[in-house]
Amino acid sequence: MNHNVDFLVGGSTSSEGEGAQKQRGEIKCLPKEEVSVDGIVCKVDDMKDGEMKVYDVGDGRVLLIRDKGNFHAIGAKCTHYGAPLVNGALCNGRVRCPWHGACFDIKTGDIEDFPGLDSLPRFDVEIVEGSVKIHGTEALSSNRRVKQMECGSPEDDRTFLLVGGGYASVACAETLRQEGYKGKIIIMTNEPFLPYDRPKLSKACNATANDILLRKPEFYSVYDIEILVNKKAVSVDTMLRSVSFEDGTISTYDKLMIATGGNARTLDKLEGHDLENITPLRQLHEAHLVAERGKGKRVVVIGTSFIGLEVASYLIGKATSVTLVGLMPEPLQPILGTKVGGMVRKLFEDKGAKFVFGSSPARFLGSGKKITEVELENGTKLPADLCVIGIGVQPATEFLKEGSIALSQNGYIMVDKSMKTSRDDVYAAGDLTEFPLFMAGDAKVNIQHWQMAGQQGRIAALNMLGKDTEIRSVPFFWTVFFGKSLRYTGYGVGHDDIIIQGDLEGMKFIAYYTKGDYVVAVASLNFDPIVAQAAEMFNAGKTITKAEVSG
Missing domain, CATH: 2.102.10.10 (Rieske [2Fe-2S] iron-sulphur domain)
Structure with missing residues (x-):
């Protein structure tokens, strides 16, 4: 892949961007079609x-x-x-x-x-x-409006550093400008692209960076949001208020937000893991590899949760064969339950996919440098020209392990309701956080949803500016298979029963996930706007009882 820095804005490849950025405050607004x-x-x-x-x-x-x-x-x-x-x-x-x-x-x-x-x-x-x-x-014809935003000013010498080039950082940067902040904003991303719509990677593997950018380059230029690409953080010094990067540069900050997201889990301990055409799917170049090398080939997908299923959905009809391997008896079972998982399995099987449950890879076999088979622990050998690893992510916080920022046992950054970490002036947002979820009795949880990353970035920005604001957001996610969109809201971890209304086989249903006497999450397919309505009830603190949905 060509990694020319076509998308670099802010004009700098140094850690501080001195002299390369346009005069701060020069442009006051984007052109507006009215x-x-x-x-x-x-x-x-x-x-x-x-x-x-x-x-x-x-x-x-x-x-x-x-x-x-x-x-x-x-x-x-x-x-x-x-x-x-x-x-x-x-x-x-x-x-x-x-x-x-x-x-x-x-x-x-x-x-x-x-x-x-x-x-x-x-x-x-x-x-x-x-x-x-x-x-x-x-601007009625475009049906969208950029909320009023300030630009940078040389009179404000503060620097807010946002480490991580995802949705949380973009939401944070825009909120800062919307709330009147005129100091420097620098987003550091370890990828060679501007921030993009990551959920699309597994749904449209052939999408280009330009197709899925969250904002065009000129947007960041107008509002003085500097983005530096290929910047991988290696350490944070909270005493010196600085972040060190793999390229040897160091950036100082007045306020810091860490939003480096997650790293895809791999199977690097297995024999043959370094064969060609074995890949996770977390970044743009990995999605392109899947799109290019899966066409007309035998594909094995390890993992039957959202990433694995979305990749399989994309490849079916393009690949010669698609086989999914999972440990649980049904896909998505831990989240959606056996019945809904069974419906998803049948949908995929009807489209030509095959499933192997109750086993996991033991080793990868190849000819020359390329994979030819995936051998499972039960001895089954699956022919494979491409193997996609979709077994989840782990927090990208390895650069904090020796630091003073408190991490959970699983490596997540511990934050409070204001997205503050254990250190002054350091915040975190997105997939790498454990935070108090109001609808779970303020239990510290990790929510890896696109929606939650954006809201955490917004809340972090408000508190970086001293505007005390606590997060109160209901988890909401969606997935799409063969044009059918499944929606889910709430926090269903630990649910003890599932009540289904509608026609599961006909793929028009509502699933209520209950814990004790109350509904804690709702999923639906072809039953809008029930999930949106449930989310608003959860947000308002209203309860939905098991008795109410059992009739």
Whole structure:
């Protein structure tokens, strides 16, 4: 793969970026495509309280909401993947996306919970002689709005260093600028690309970096967010307020956020692990290897959780054969249970996939330098031209092992509800944290969801600025197989029963995960917006009892 630094912005390859960045504060905003909206859309009595409707206005669509007697008008589609918000959940002054759980304030259009980065356009509403009139000027055609952000200023000599080039760092950087911070922001990523939409890697393995960038290069340039690529952290000195990198450079900070995510687990202790065409899938070049070398070949996927299944879904129809190997009797069983896991297995089998359960790889066999077989512990040999390892990740915190930042026994960074670590002015966010989850009685948990990484980055930014804010976000994730999207919200670890409503075989169902007398998580397929509604109930502190969903 060509690793030319085509995506480097901020203009520097040194640790401090001296002299290479454009004059801070030079550009004040991105160009904004605007359209004037001015017209009557309905009668007041056309909508009931708590109702949402979509109206065509000019060259776009507006979501009109009647809530507690007042009307509000915002963009009609989620800024993440364009889901129709009219099908979402309205609760406590915000609307939650039915697909992936992003939340928007109905009064301002501002994004309040992730995924996604942009807010919605917002319009004024006026009641004129019993009719509802919408007017204002917003970027309606694109249905997204960049929340007002400051740029850097040479008068602010602070440096906030964000180590890690993922979603948490981008959300943190943007929140800092939205909240008025004008000092330096430097994001250090160990990859050769700008931050990108990592969940797409296993769903669209052939995507290019440009296809999945979270923001285009000019965005970071405009708002003075410096990004340095190929920067792998090797140590943190909290006394000297500095981070050392593998290339020998050292960067100092006033505030630090660590968001290096996770490293894919490998099978490097097995014989033959160094043969060609054995790969995990965590970074862009690994996804490209899968796309290129899986076509027309025999593929074995180790792991039957989300990454393994998503990769298999992508390869089926492109590869000659796809075989998945897992320890549990059904795919996704620890999270979704036996029945839902069985439905997923049948879906894959109907598409031509094969499963081998109850065993794991013992060694890899090859001819020359390339893999030819995967031998399992039960003696089975599976022909393989490509083997994808999808057995989870471990926190990328090895550079902190000798430091003073407190880690859990499993190597996760321990943070409080403000995303603060055990050291002053050091924060952490994303897959490498253990944090108090409000809906689990503030138990310290690790949540490796894209949505949670973004929210943790936002909360870290607010607290880096001294704006005391505690995280209160409901876990929400999704996966897609063959165009079918399975959604899940809550914290179902330790659930003791599963109640299923609907048609499991017909793939239209709701699964309630209960612990004792209460529902702790909800999953659904083709039953929107039930998961979004459940997430809003969890967020509001409302309970769903087992008795309520058992009838």
